[in-house]
Amino acid sequence: MRLILLGPPGAGKGTQAQRLVERHGIPQLSTGDMLRAAVAAGTEVGLRAKAIMEAGELVSDDIVNAIVSDRIDEPDCADGFILDGYPRTLAQADAVEAMMEAKGMALDAVIELTVDDKALVGRIVKRAEEAAAAGQPVRKDDNPEVFDERLREYYKKTAPLLGYYYAKGKLRPVDGMDSIEGVTEQIAKVLDSL
Ligand code: B4P
Numbered sequence: 001m002r003l004i005l006l007g008p009p010g011a012g013k014g015t016q017a018q019r020l021v022e023r024h025g026i027p028q029l030s031t032g033d034m035l036r037a038a039v040a041a042g043t044e045v046g047l048r049a050k051a052i053m054e055a056g057e058l059v060s061d062d063i064v065n066a067i068v069s070d071r072i073d074e075p076d077c078a079d080g081f082i083l084d085g086y087p088r089t090l091a092q093a094d095a096v097e098a099m100m101e102a103k104g105m106a107l108d109a110v111i112e113l114t115v116d117d118k119a120l121v122g123r124i125v126k127r128a129e130e131a132a133a134a135g136q137p138v139r140k141d142d143n144p145e146v147f148d149e150r151l152r153e154y155y156k157k158t159a160p161l162l163g164y165y166y167a168k169g170k171l172r173p174v175d176g177m178d179s180i181e182g183v184t185e186q187i188a189k190v191l192d193s194l
Pocket of ligand 1: 007008009010011012013014015016031032033035052053054056057058059060064084085086087088092123124126127141150176177178179180183
């Protein structure tokens with residue numbers, strides 16, 4: 001099974017991807033996590049991505065496409081994967097389609113998580129407060145100011161992918177305003193119907 005999780009920042013892509021990993025035993029390919037790991041390790045990619053991510057903007061397509069292309073070549077991706085937070089631009093969507101075609105892989109569905117803008121910012125602020133209260137590191141982009149920029153980037157660069165995948169008959173919207181468990185159940189129904 002090869003899935004894309006699409007939705008605005010804080011929609012729950014990472015949350016649901018982890019649950020899909022547990023249910024289906026296929027890896028979660030989160031470009032956000034991969035980029036944060038590169039930043040933490042101080043690699044060349046990390047050095048280039050750090051300021052861009054902290055400003056709430058999107059990292060360049062070239063960097064992200066290269067990371068994903070390398071990752072899906074790894075053996076654990078042979079039977080499927082969940083793309084979490086990728087593609088995020090039309091250029092990335094074209095790139096992943098070409099990558100998968102070259103590797104003889106087909107995309108099963110694009111799960112769109114729909115959530116109100118107001119609820120999104122509330123989730124992000126809550127995550128930052130909970131991390132701080134637990135003495136854990138707070139993501140530099142998890143604050144209302146940077147979140148506004150993340151949301152602007154989403155509407156400008158990522159939202160056009162909805163029409164792109166709808167036209168291909170791959171888009172499956174799910175109500176992301178539901179509880180975490182409720183969203184998981186909706187996704188399970190979508191996957192059963194494929
Ligand atoms: P990501 O790491 O992908 O972060 P995200 O979109 O904010 O998170 P997500 O939707 O996964 O929300 P989550 O489950 O965590 O991106 C961060 C940055 O990396 C980007 O801004 C960009 O700079 C860079 N980047 C990543 N991919 C890129 C790409 N392809 N191209 C270019 N740049 C890229 O949930 C958020 C919170 O909500 C959590 O606290 C969770 O517990 C809560 N929550 C989830 N579901 C809920 C529900 N149903 N009800 C209530 N709360 C819920």
